[in-house]
Amino acid sequence: MLDAAVRVFGRRGYRAASMEEIAELAGVSKPLVYLYLNSKEYLFTVCLRREAAALKAAVLSGAADAEPGGSVERRIWSVLMAFFTHTTGNPDGWALLHRQARTHGEPFAAEVAALRAELTRYVTSLITTAPTGPRTPRAATALAHALVGAAESLADWANTTPDATAHEAARTLLRLTHPSLPPHD
Amino acid sequence: MLDAAVRVFGRRGYRAASMEEIAELAGVSKPLVYLYLNSKEYLFTVCLRREAAALKAAVLSGAADAEPGGSVERRIWSVLMAFFTHTTGNPDGWALLHRQARTHGEPFAAEVAALRAELTRYVTSLITTAPTGPRTPRAATALAHALVGAAESLADWANTTPDATAHEAARTLLRLTHPSLPPHD
Amino acid sequence: MLDAAVRVFGRRGYRAASMEEIAELAGVSKPLVYLYLNSKEYLFTVCLRREAAALKAAVLSGAADAEPGGSVERRIWSVLMAFFTHTTGNPDGWALLHRQARTHGEPFAAEVAALRAELTRYVTSLITTAPTGPRTPRAATALAHALVGAAESLADWANTTPDATAHEAARTLLRLTHPSLPPHD
Amino acid sequence: MLDAAVRVFGRRGYRAASMEEIAELAGVSKPLVYLYLNSKEYLFTVCLRREAAALKAAVLSGAADAEPGGSVERRIWSVLMAFFTHTTGNPDGWALLHRQARTHGEPFAAEVAALRAELTRYVTSLITTAPTGPRTPRAATALAHALVGAAESLADWANTTPDATAHEAARTLLRLTHPSLPPHD
DNA sequence: GATGAATGAGGTTTCATTCAT
DNA sequence: CATGAATGAAACCTCATTCAT
Numbered sequence: 204m205l206d207a208a209v210r211v212f213g214r215r216g217y218r219a220a221s222m223e224e225i226a227e228l229a230g231v232s233k234p235l236v237y238l239y240l241n242s243k244e245y246l247f248t249v250c251l252r253r254e255a256a257a258l259k260a261a262v263l264s265g266a267a268d269a270e271p272g273g274s275v276e277r278r279i280w281s282v283l284m285a286f287f288t289h290t291t292g293n294p295d296g297w298a299l300l301h302r303q304a305r306t307h308g309e310p311f312a313a314e315v316a317a318l319r320a321e322l323t324r325y326v327t328s329l330i331t332t333a334p335t336g337p338r339t340p341r342a343a344t345a346l347a348h349a350l351v352g353a354a355e356s357l358a359d360w361a362n363t364t365p366d367a368t369a370h371e372a373a374r375t376l377l378r379l380t381h382p383s384l385p386p387h388d
Numbered sequence: 389m390l391d392a393a394v395r396v397f398g399r400r401g402y403r404a405a406s407m408e409e410i411a412e413l414a415g416v417s418k419p420l421v422y423l424y425l426n427s428k429e430y431l432f433t434v435c436l437r438r439e440a441a442a443l444k445a446a447v448l449s450g451a452a453d454a455e456p457g458g459s460v461e462r463r464i465w466s467v468l469m470a471f472f473t474h475t476t477g478n479p480d481g482w483a484l485l486h487r488q489a490r491t492h493g494e495p496f497a498a499e500v501a502a503l504r505a506e507l508t509r510y511v512t513s514l515i516t517t518a519p520t521g522p523r524t525p526r527a528a529t530a531l532a533h534a535l536v537g538a539a540e541s542l543a544d545w546a547n548t549t550p551d552a553t554a555h556e557a558a559r560t561l562l563r564l565t566h567p568s569l570p571p572h573d
Numbered sequence: 574m575l576d577a578a579v580r581v582f583g584r585r586g587y588r589a590a591s592m593e594e595i596a597e598l599a600g601v602s603k604p605l606v607y608l609y610l611n612s613k614e615y616l617f618t619v620c621l622r623r624e625a626a627a628l629k630a631a632v633l634s635g636a637a638d639a640e641p642g643g644s645v646e647r648r649i650w651s652v653l654m655a656f657f658t659h660t661t662g663n664p665d666g667w668a669l670l671h672r673q674a675r676t677h678g679e680p681f682a683a684e685v686a687a688l689r690a691e692l693t694r695y696v697t698s699l700i701t702t703a704p705t706g707p708r709t710p711r712a713a714t715a716l717a718h719a720l721v722g723a724a725e726s727l728a729d730w731a732n733t734t735p736d737a738t739a740h741e742a743a744r745t746l747l748r749l750t751h752p753s754l755p756p757h758d
Numbered sequence: 759m760l761d762a763a764v765r766v767f768g769r770r771g772y773r774a775a776s777m778e779e780i781a782e783l784a785g786v787s788k789p790l791v792y793l794y795l796n797s798k799e800y801l802f803t804v805c806l807r808r809e810a811a812a813l814k815a816a817v818l819s820g821a822a823d824a825e826p827g828g829s830v831e832r833r834i835w836s837v838l839m840a841f842f843t844h845t846t847g848n849p850d851g852w853a854l855l856h857r858q859a860r861t862h863g864e865p866f867a868a869e870v871a872a873l874r875a876e877l878t879r880y881v882t883s884l885i886t887t888a889p890t891g892p893r894t895p896r897a898a899t900a901l902a903h904a905l906v907g908a909a910e911s912l913a914d915w916a917n918t919t920p921d922a923t924a925h926e927a928a929r930t931l932l933r934l935t936h937p938s939l940p941p942h943d
Numbered sequence: 944g945a946t947g948a949a950t951g952a953g954g955t956t957t958c959a960t961t962c963a964t
Numbered sequence: 965c966a967t968g969a970a971t972g973a974a975a976c977c978t979c980a981t982t983c984a985t
Contacts, residue, residue: 222976348560356533356540372530428960589773673861
């Protein structure tokens with residue numbers, strides 16, 4: 204039932220999505236949706252939180268999967284793969300997070316902004332450790348924003364381009380940040 | 389009158405924007421809006437095209453401003469400066485293009501996708517000329533998508549961060565693609 | 574279970590009362606309410622009839638309690654005391670009868686009107702026996718309506734005024750109709 | 759348009775009244791009702807205030823119409839005639855005030871309670887000046903409540919009894935309070 | 944026998960859109 | 965030409981009511 208909501212919200216946007224369509228897609232009746240999820244706003248909030256948590260969990264699990272003794276590049280690679288694998292495997296959730304939730308009034312935009320800020324901080328920390336990285340915190344933050352945007356754009360690209368893979372997206376981004384690295388598996 | 393529409397559409401989104409608010413902000417009456425612009429959909433289309441054309445013109449003019457004999461890096465710098473100067477100077481138009489138009493059903497998303505494709509092709513061509521660039525067209529396209537996304541994200545960052553400048557955004561992006569270059573003025 | 578219904582109906586009114594709240598207050602589930610009382614309309618009818626019968630029984634028992642050889646005034650006093658004792662002891666039932674049932678479409682209003690007519694006829698008969706009473710039946714009926722209204726208003730007053738007693742209400746009404754009588758106990 | 763609302767509210771009650779029926783009876787469309795009167799609640803408030811003001815104005819004008827040098831009884835008669843003339847000439851408004859507004863949640867019940875309290879205070883003052891009246895303020899208030907209730911009941915009686923007149927209602931009530939008085943014109 | 948789970952019908956409210964002036 | 969006045973269509977939400985267990 205939440206799946207249906209994520210799909211409709213992700214495709215149509217909050218305003219254009221109708222509870223009727225969500226209910227229909229879920230194969231239930233409108234009142235049932237209201238029984239479980241009290242209002243359209245609340246339903247959207249639940250979807251948003253679920254997708255945010257899922258994305259976060261995927262990325263963290265990717266970071267954890269990297270071998271403990273591995274290089275920084277290896278860890279970055281794991282995170283990127285986890286990120287793109289999640290977004291390509293869950294395009295509606297990704298659209299909800301990246302596109303729809305941000306075009307909406309304060310409570311929602313703030314929530315996704317917080318998630319994005321968390322990610323940006325993480326990227327900033329990765330950048331700062333690099334020897335050739337930016338020298339001021341401000342520059343690091345700006346660069347992190349650029350990289351996050353690049354990742355987001357690649358996620359969209361992978362979702363709209365036929366036979367584009369998460370692997371391809373990850374490799375593209377890694378080659379941008381580490382031009383000298385040999386191509387990964 | 390279009391200014392008002394761009395502002396309201398850019399801030400509220402297509403569905404949440406009401407013709408009433410647009411007319412009010414423009415200082416005219418609703419029927420007048422319908423007289424000049426036949427429907428909400430058409431009004432949005434006109435806004436979208438105007439902003440797309442304005443952005444394109446700004447970028448092209450930036451490209452033309454570069455001295456004929458200058459280096460490629462110099463030309464890139466001009467384009468970036470033109471792009472970020474335009475987006476920071478016209479945040480509502482930028483929000484309309486980048487955020488609102490893409491969250492919407494096919495006619496609009498396709499239009500902005502076309503604009504984006506044009507830009508991506510241009511970036512692809514720039515990339516391919518570089519000696520250390522990607523070796524396959526597919527890889528070049530993917531990288532171009534990443535760079536366009538980085539630029540978009542920086543435009544948003546510049547619009548939401550106090551005292552962030554177009555210059556700073558351009559410098560950040562250029563440093564990402566040309567790490568060895570000395571900082572530009 | 575009917576107690577719960579009377580309470581909710583008496584406080585909220587027919588339309589504003591929800592079967593959910595009634596079932597909850599009764600400590601049972603909604604389908605059980607429907608099993609015993611077929612519909613909201615029927616449930617209301619049953620409540621209405623029960624309260625009407627209870628009020629009628631209370632008044633008649635009051636009339637019967639008066640000593641057989643007593644004066645008319647004494648009998649009136651007994652009836653008044655019985656009436657106000659019942660309404661103050663059962664405010665929700667009284668509200669249901671006097672306020673909610675009458676604000677509602679024909680089947681209910683008619684039923685409570687019948688009860689009221691019965692009471693009015695009784696009062697009319699009391700009035701007509703008095704030597705100084707009205708001379709025409711029509712005038713007697715009108716006066717009876719006035720007195721019934723006075724009693725109803727006093728019942729409401731007693732229910733909303735802190736430390737107002739049935740005794741006080743009865744004394745007030747009796748003094749209105751028999752100004753020369755000494756105050757009762 | 760308010761007339762239609764008063765009529766529907768007065769007959770059906772707040773909850774049972776539908777904006778559809780009000781609009782239909784007024785001969786306009788639903789959105790127009792919302793254009794002029796923002797919500798059902800606000801519409802009801804406006805109706806309530808209008809009827810309260812009209813009733814108050816009618817009664818005050820009746821009081822003012824009495825000849826300056828006339829007796830107290832004469833003034834009372836004028837007020838009663840004004841009251842009953844208004845209620846019989848405006849049965850829906852009377853039903854709205856007396857029946858529907860009081861069965862409804864706090865904002866409305868309080869408003870009509872204030873009106874009723876004003877009237878009750880006025881009656882109390884009339885009572886207290888009479889030589890044979892009650893001796894304590896509490897008793898006077900209680901008696902005033904009884905008389906107000908009697909008047910309300912007579913108003914209902916006059917509205918539901920064929921060929922009952924305001925004159926008849928006023929005479930009935932006056933004879934209740936002043937049994938010795940000769941019948942008025 | 945009692946209930947958790949589900950729905951049909953209807954109510955309030957909004958909004959893009961159009962005439963008559 | 966410009967607008968005040970008006971509406972059709974559709975959205976969100978609620979509630980009396982019923983099955984399958």
